[in-house]
Amino acid sequence: SSELTQPPSVSASPGQTARITCSGDALSRHFTYWYQQKPGRAPMLVIFKDTERPSGIPERFSGSSSGTTVTLTISGVQAEDEADYYCHSTDLSGAWVFGGGTKLTVL
Amino acid sequence: QVQLQESGPGLVKPSETLSLTCTVSGGSIGDYYWSWIRQPPGKGLEWIGYFYHNDITAYNPSLNSRVAIPVDTSQNQFSLILRSVTAADSAVYFCARSRIGDPPALHVWGQGIMISVSS
Numbered sequence: 001s002s003e004l005t006q007p008p009s010v011s012a013s014p015g016q017t018a019r020i021t022c023s024g025d026a027l028s029r030h031f032t033y034w035y036q037q038k039p040g041r042a043p044m045l046v047i048f049k050d051t052e053r054p055s056g057i058p059e060r061f062s063g064s065s066s067g068t069t070v071t072l073t074i075s076g077v078q079a080e081d082e083a084d085y086y087c088h089s090t091d092l093s094g095a096w097v098f099g100g101g102t103k104l105t106v107l
Numbered sequence: 108q109v110q111l112q113e114s115g116p117g118l119v120k121p122s123e124t125l126s127l128t129c130t131v132s133g134g135s136i137g138d139y140y141w142s143w144i145r146q147p148p149g150k151g152l153e154w155i156g157y158f159y160h161n162d163i164t165a166y167n168p169s170l171n172s173r174v175a176i177p178v179d180t181s182q183n184q185f186s187l188i189l190r191s192v193t194a195a196d197s198a199v200y201f202c203a204r205s206r207i208g209d210p211p212a213l214h215v216w217g218q219g220i221m222i223s224v225s226s
Contacts, residue, residue, distance in 0.1 A: 033211050035152075042201055042216035043144075043152065048209060086152050088211060095168055096154040096211060098144075 004087050004099035011105040018074040020102045022087030030090040032070040037084045082106040109134035111202050111217035118223050125189040129202030136180050140205035143187045145198040197224045
């Protein structure tokens with residue numbers, strides 16, 4: 001399958017932990033990348049190679065992987081984290097693919 | 108710090124060819140992967156394609172027959188050519204650069220340009 005499946009929405013109160021999952025057949029074979037996108041803005045890379053964080057990304061953002069599911073975890077959610085989040089990986093044919101996106105609402 | 112800027116027509120007629128340019132400033136094209144991604148209004152991201160070193164390219168299979176990504180290293184620019192456009196090609200188009208040595212890590216993005224396909 002060339003699809004990456006994400007939940008359409010996730011919500012969390014400030015200070016709580018938000019977890020966004022991404023599932024796909026090829027995820028056990030390829031790294032996953034996570035992007036944050038705020039309205040009217042370009043996406044921003046927040047996690048690369050499943051678990052690595054680019055410089056400048058807060059430590060509360062972390063990634064993990066288990067089989068064909070990867071998870072973006074935001075520990076101690078802040079209001080500024082409200083955004084759309086997209087996973088990105090490579091499918092079984094070698095083509096790049098994005099998940100459908102998850103809207104994180106900070107309550 | 109490298110910056111990317113998309114430029115293009117804004118409005119394209121159905122069946123015509125869309126041509127966009129991404130201008131790279133603050134760095135050279137060099138040893139990076141360069142990509143185009145698009146986002147229809149209110150929808151998610153869609154990978155269009157990438158090139159590397161002017162001799163490695165890959166395209167989304169759903170667009171493969173209509174798309175090309177030529178590069179002009181002398182101008183520090185690369186382009187997106189999308190043929191036979193329809194309303195479904197209306198979207199914000201982004202160009203992006205990957206982290207060196209990690210092609211899928213789209214680390215630097217342009218601000219995006221909205222393209223509408225309409226007669």
